Amino acid sequence: MKKLLSLLSVLTISGSAIPTTIAASPYQKEETIKISDINYQQRNNLENLKRNKRGFNDNRDEIEATGRYKDTLYASFRPTLFREITSHHNSNLWNYNRYKELVRNRIFNGVWMDEGIHQHAGCCSNNDDAVDLFIKGMWNNWDRIMNDWNNNGGQTHRMRIVMKVNRNNGNVDFISSNVRTDERNY
Known part of the structure; x- marks a missing residue:
């Protein structure tokens, strides 16, 4: 009986870990959004750098x-x-x-x-x-x-x-x- 109770307690403890993981999910999602914003900014900046690299008179009279x-x-x-x-x-x-x-x-x-x-x-x-x-x-x-x-x-x-x-x-x-x-x- 003791063994059965200890096994049941282990299942209960491990079962309670699942809601904790789900509760942490919004934080992880927010972090992912921030990283994607940074990646977007880096890509956008790279586009600007490519445009600026084309030439010193690129914006004057074409x-x-x-x-x-x-x-x-x-x-x-x-x-x-x-x-x-x-x-x-x-x-x-x-x-x-x-x-x-x-x-x-x-x-x-x-x-x-x-x-x-x-x-x-x-x-x-x-x-x-x-x-x-x-x-x-x-x-x-x-x-x-x-x-x-x-x-x-x-x-x-x-x-x-x-x-x-x-x-x-x-x-x-x-x-x-x-x-x-x-x-x-x-």
Whole structure:
């Protein structure tokens, strides 16, 4: 009988542990919610970091541009902006001066001013000259640029164009155009 009572008491004690576990459940649930909030914040912050990593001019006129590298001018355009450039080019096929005016005012207005391009590239007396050279380089190499844009998925990715300053004649030589398909800094 003693053995039966001791067995019954063990069952009672272990049976009482179940409600205790159930009672602790809301605390565990609250902790899980806090952890998921932290994970959400970390993911959300990671998205912000990815966006910020794309370029130093990513939020200004939808263009990245630099002349930091000696003798080199480069610009990387968002797809919507490059489509706008294309429409300016197509509507002014025989009028380079009008095209230059539209592109300069809409796109390059102030973008390269902070970069001091004329100091680095050594080609231009001021930033306006650098912008004019770049726009002229785009105009002169339009077919090659559009070939890259159309054949490499440019409609959904940035278009990167690089020009090299020719010190002999003061113009720019087209180096490359390519569709930027990853997050590398150009």
